Amino acid sequence: MTDLKRQIVEQLNLxxxxxxxxxxxxxxxxxxxxxxxxxxxxxIVLLQQQYNIKLNNAEDGPKxxxxxxxxxxxxxxxxx
Amino acid sequence: MYTxxxxxxxxxxxxxSAIGNNTAACLQSLESGxxxxxxxxxxxxxxxxVLPVAEVKLTxxxxxxxxxxxxTVSRTALLGMxxxxxxxxxxxxxxxxxxxxxxxxxxxxxxxxxxxSFFSTFIKNNQGGRLRxxxxxxxxxxxxxxxxxxxxxxxxxxxxxxCSSSANSIFYGARLIKHNLLDVVVAxxxxxxxxxxxxxxxxxxxxxxxxxxxxxxxxxxLNLGEGAGYVVLVSETVAQKxxxxxxxxxxxxxxxxxxxxxxxxxxxxxxxxxAMSAALSLSGLQPKxxxxxxxxxxxxxxNDISEGTAIRxxxxxxxxxxxxxxxxxxxxxGASGGIEAVFSVLAIKHGFIYPNLRLQTPxxxxxxVPETLFQKNMTVNxxxxxxxxxxxxxxxxxxxxx
Amino acid sequence: xxxPLYITASCSIxxxxxxxxxxxxxxxxxxxxxxxxxxxxxxxAFNYPRFYKMDNLCKLGWLAAEIxxxxxFDKAQYQAGDVGxxxxxxxxxxxxxxxxxxxxxxxxxxxxxxxxxPNIVLGEICIRxxxxxxxDFFIFDNFEAGFMQYYTAHLFATGALQAGICxxxxxxxxxxxxxxxxxxxxxxxxxxxxxEENIHHIYQTTHG
Numbered sequence: 001m002t003d004l005k006r007q008i009v010e011q012l013n014l015x016x017x018x019x020x021x022x023x024x025x026x027x028x029x030x031x032x033x034x035x036x037x038x039x040x041x042x043x044i045v046l047l048q049q050q051y052n053i054k055l056n057n058a059e060d061g062p063k064x065x066x067x068x069x070x071x072x073x074x075x076x077x078x079x080x
Numbered sequence: 081m082y083t084x085x086x087x088x089x090x091x092x093x094x095x096x097s098a099i100g101n102n103t104a105a106c107l108q109s110l111e112s113g114x115x116x117x118x119x120x121x122x123x124x125x126x127x128x129x130v131l132p133v134a135e136v137k138l139t140x141x142x143x144x145x146x147x148x149x150x151x152t153v154s155r156t157a158l159l160g161m162x163x164x165x166x167x168x169x170x171x172x173x174x175x176x177x178x179x180x181x182x183x184x185x186x187x188x189x190x191x192x193x194x195x196x197s198f199f200s201t202f203i204k205n206n207q208g209g210r211l212r213x214x215x216x217x218x219x220x221x222x223x224x225x226x227x228x229x230x231x232x233x234x235x236x237x238x239x240x241x242x243c244s245s246s247a248n249s250i251f252y253g254a255r256l257i258k259h260n261l262l263d264v265v266v267a268x269x270x271x272x273x274x275x276x277x278x279x280x281x282x283x284x285x286x287x288x289x290x291x292x293x294x295x296x297x298x299x300x301x302l303n304l305g306e307g308a309g310y311v312v313l314v315s316e317t318v319a320q321k322x323x324x325x326x327x328x329x330x331x332x333x334x335x336x337x338x339x340x341x342x343x344x345x346x347x348x349x350x351x352x353x354x355a356m357s358a359a360l361s362l363s364g365l366q367p368k369x370x371x372x373x374x375x376x377x378x379x380x381x382x383n384d385i386s387e388g389t390a391i392r393x394x395x396x397x398x399x400x401x402x403x404x405x406x407x408x409x410x411x412x413x414g415a416s417g418g419i420e421a422v423f424s425v426l427a428i429k430h431g432f433i434y435p436n437l438r439l440q441t442p443x444x445x446x447x448x449v450p451e452t453l454f455q456k457n458m459t460v461n462x463x464x465x466x467x468x469x470x471x472x473x474x475x476x477x478x479x480x481x482x
Numbered sequence: 483x484x485x486p487l488y489i490t491a492s493c494s495i496x497x498x499x500x501x502x503x504x505x506x507x508x509x510x511x512x513x514x515x516x517x518x519x520x521x522x523x524x525x526x527a528f529n530y531p532r533f534y535k536m537d538n539l540c541k542l543g544w545l546a547a548e549i550x551x552x553x554x555f556d557k558a559q560y561q562a563g564d565v566g567x568x569x570x571x572x573x574x575x576x577x578x579x580x581x582x583x584x585x586x587x588x589x590x591x592x593x594x595x596x597x598x599x600p601n602i603v604l605g606e607i608c609i610r611x612x613x614x615x616x617x618d619f620f621i622f623d624n625f626e627a628g629f630m631q632y633y634t635a636h637l638f639a640t641g642a643l644q645a646g647i648c649x650x651x652x653x654x655x656x657x658x659x660x661x662x663x664x665x666x667x668x669x670x671x672x673x674x675x676x677x678e679e680n681i682h683h684i685y686q687t688t689h690g
Contacts (some may be wrong), residue, residue: 013593015520015534034531037344041285041592049589082639188599223621238621240574241601248618255636276579279586280595334642335616336563339608342596354563354614470596471605473617 001072008068011046012039024069029062040065053078081260088254089319090327090479091264092171092312094163095422097409098134098305101146102166107426110434111454115408117291117303125275131287133273134305134410138162149229155306156187157225159415160270163308164226167422168266171312172324179263179318182235184253185223185310186245186269188414189277222270235262240414242469243376244335245269247417247477250311251333257315264318268310268418277413278304284343292379294404295388295450297441302378305410309419327425331462332363332478343470344382349390351474352376356394356464359476369462370400370478372433374420375450376466377404378411387466388446399448400464401455403436417467421477424463428481431458484639488673489680491554491664493546494688495522501688502549503672515658519545530610537578537597538658540606543569543651546660547607550647555664557611564644566615567604568634570622571652574600603651616642625650625661625689627682634665635676650685661685 005019008028012035026032029040040061047053053075055061064074093103098116100106109116116134120127136159143158144151147165151158164183173179227236235256239249246269253265281287281304288301311327319326336358338351345351360367376387391399405423406412412419423434436450465477493502498518500508510521519541523533528548536544551557557565575598582594596602601619608617616637622629634648649662661684665676674680 013535014531016531036341038284038342038535038593038596041283044285045283045589045591082636084640239618240599240621241604241617241619242599252618255640259636275586276583276598279590280582280592280598283590283592283595285592335618337566337604337608337614337617339562339605339612339614341609342602342605350614358563469601470599471601471603472608473601473604 001068004072005068007046007050008043011042022068025067028065028067047075051075051079083258083260086258087316088257088330089314090311090330090425091173091314091319091322092167093310093327093422093425094166094168094170095307095309095419096136096138096159096162097307097412097419098136099408101136101138103422103426110405110408110423110432113435113437113454115291115437116305117410123273123275123278125278127278127282131278131282131289132291132303134303135273136306147229149225153225154222155272156189156270157222159272159306159308160185160187160222160226161229163268163270164230164266164310167310167312168230171314172322173264173318176318176321180234180261181232181264182253182256182262182266183223183227183230183232184237184239184249184265184267185226186239186249186414186418187222187271188240188242188245189271189274230266232266241473242471243411243413243416244467244469244473244475245414245417246309247421247465247467247475248335250313250330250417250421250477253313254330254333257313263315265313266310267313268308268421269414270308271306271412271414273304273306286380288379291438292407293438293440294375294377294379294407295384295436295443296439297443299379299381299384301380302406303410305412307409307412307415307419309415309422311418311421311425326482328428328482329480330477331480332359332365333476334358334362335473335475338472338474340472345386345468347386347389349386349393351472352387352390352466352468353393355474355476356390356466359464359478363478363480365462365478367395370464371460372427372463373400373402374424374463374465375402375404376468377406377436379406383468384443385445387468388443392446397447401433401451402448403434403450405434407437417475420465420467421479424465424479427463428460428479430456431460432456433458433460485667487635487638487665487667487676488669489663489676490666490670490673491550492684493550493662494684495542495546495658495660496689500549507549514656515653519658535593536606537594538653539575539577539600539651540597540603542653542658542660543603544606544610546651546662547611547647550662550664551611560645562612562614564615565613566637566643566646567607567613567617568630568637568646568648569604569651570620570625570630571600571650572621572623573652573654574621577653615646625685627678627685631676631678631681638667659689661688
């Protein structure tokens with residue numbers, strides 16, 4: 001998850017945030033990191049580019065991107 | 081000297097879109113319910129058999145032959161010239177020249193089609209590509225080409241505010257006339273389909289992989305289109321000397337910022353509401369005076385609920401008839417305000433109400449339903465045309481019968 | 483007789499120098515536009531995380547507006563719909579268009595695509611300050627003080643605006659040039675008349 005946090009910070013241009021400060025279970029959207037809908041789209045790009053995973057149904061987005069942990073779990077499930 | 085209530089008339093119209101290469105052809109398609117949406121044929125892209133688009137059925141060489149511009153210039157300029165030239169000739173002002181004439185044109189992609197083809201050659205070999213093709217990349221250069229083609233020297237400017245651009249061009253042109261700076265303004269916009277926008281909209285996930293269904297409960301997104309639409313606006317003095325029938329008056333207009341998000345509209349439709357109500361205010365009309373609303377109606381989840389909510393807040397039953405002609409032409413981006421302004425004045429002239437194609441399930445949240453059938457011999461006195469762009473830029477125009 | 487209008491504040495960012503009302507506030511020469519703009523944000527210790535996601539044109543415009551309005555504008559005196567913007571530049575959003583197009587080679591970036599329209603900077607400023615009035619973006623070869631003055635004054639005369647920000651926001655090839663004016667009907671102590679000469683003078687002295 002450390003790598004994933006670093007990738008998130010880079011992909012989303014979160015220059016004011018340190019990867020290690022992002023909690024594993026911290027909500028990414030609304031409160032927490034305060035990401036928005038465009039950030040969600042960039043996370044889809046991240047999945048594709050870094051992990052070759054295509055999120056075919058954009059409606060799954062909110063579930064998958066809830067926290068770093070849910071993202072990591074999703075990536076693991078897609079890679080097996 | 082500015083005269084707030086000076087009348088501004090529409091003396092000529094010109095349009096080229098996926099549903100017709102000129103005004104008459106577009107009207108025919110609107111009447112017969114024939115949309116111009118289909119598979120991509122003109123761009124080499126990975127989305128070729130995936131995303132439907134609304135292409136103008138003229139190649140660049142054909143546009144060149146029709147306009148007198150070289151076939152090598154940007155397609156945006158070619159499309160712009162085609163429609164602007166039709167509008168100019170339609171206005172029939174040659175016996176009144178010289179007049180103080182301006183061109184206010186809008187586009188969002190500029191000469192991007194040329195830049196794309198240059199770019200793909202350039203990245204393979206940086207000595208390759210014809211650099212002169214990118215000379216007309218910027219939005220402003222496209223306007224210059226059209227101005228030169230029409231012989232307009234007095235005043236030429238470009239507006240770039242995304243999807244509301246050409247609506248903004250039109251009322252800016254009206255202001256120039258009211259200010260007695262110009263007698264005639266050719267105003268509108270053009271945009272060509274490019275991989276730049278296709279990829280971009282695709283990555284924002286607001287494109288429909290099927291034919292779009294604006295204002296449908298189950299809408300999935302928009303289809304990109306291309307084209308150009310211009311009106312020729314004239315002052316009272318010029319209007320009195322024109323021998324043909326005028327189309328109508330530009331009686332109201334307004335622009336507001338939604339101040340919500342770069343690309344999404346606020347749920348309450350704040351920007352749309354403000355633009356529509358201020359346009360009504362300027363025109364001196366009440367909401368119930370509007371005969372027909374040409375919706376921005378892109379078919380995205382967000383726009384349609386936002387625009388619909390704003391209409392629900394501003395109007396009351398019985399609601400005006402309304403439809404999105406983007407169900408025919410696709411979303412022509414910078415050209416949409418201009419193309420839809422042309423359709424709006426034609427609705428007044430001919431007494432037409434256009435249908436909103438492919439509407440199957442009305443939106444549950446709204447107490448009105450767009451028209452699904454083409455209607456003629458209707459009394460169309462005042463038409464409201466909406467154009468809402470990214471960046472929260474919301475514009476509304478009102479055209480009125482004379 | 484139309485009421486006179488006043489420039490109640492001005493802000494320029496050019497040549498890596500930030501100036502407000504003719505006073506130098508910050509300079510950071512010798513670095514490219516992008517890191518320079520971030521250094522301005524950090525110098526003033528602004529707190530708007532969204533800033534980092536913006537493209538260069540929006541960063542430039544947002545900063546210029548933020549500095550322009552800081553302590554110079556009493557927003558509470560106006561309705562949201564009465565405050566608007568009129569901005570022009572030469573290159574539209576070309577700086578970002580090129581950056582976005584690079585990403586299309588691998589996978590198009592939605593965050594960059596959002597900024598491939600020059601008027602998004604108006605949107606960002608409006609979102610930040612909740613301005614909902616008329617806003618427009620023109621493309622010109624060069625800054626035209628005459629146009630800027632006449633059209634802004636016109637928007638006031640028609641009642642479209644009660645207060646407004648007008649100016650030039652240009653960024654291309656790592657060169658940033660911004661000049662914004664806050665225009666109001668009231669004459670504050672340090673206000674000067676909103677005339678073509680005054681705008682032209684401020685622009686020339688900061689961008690010459």
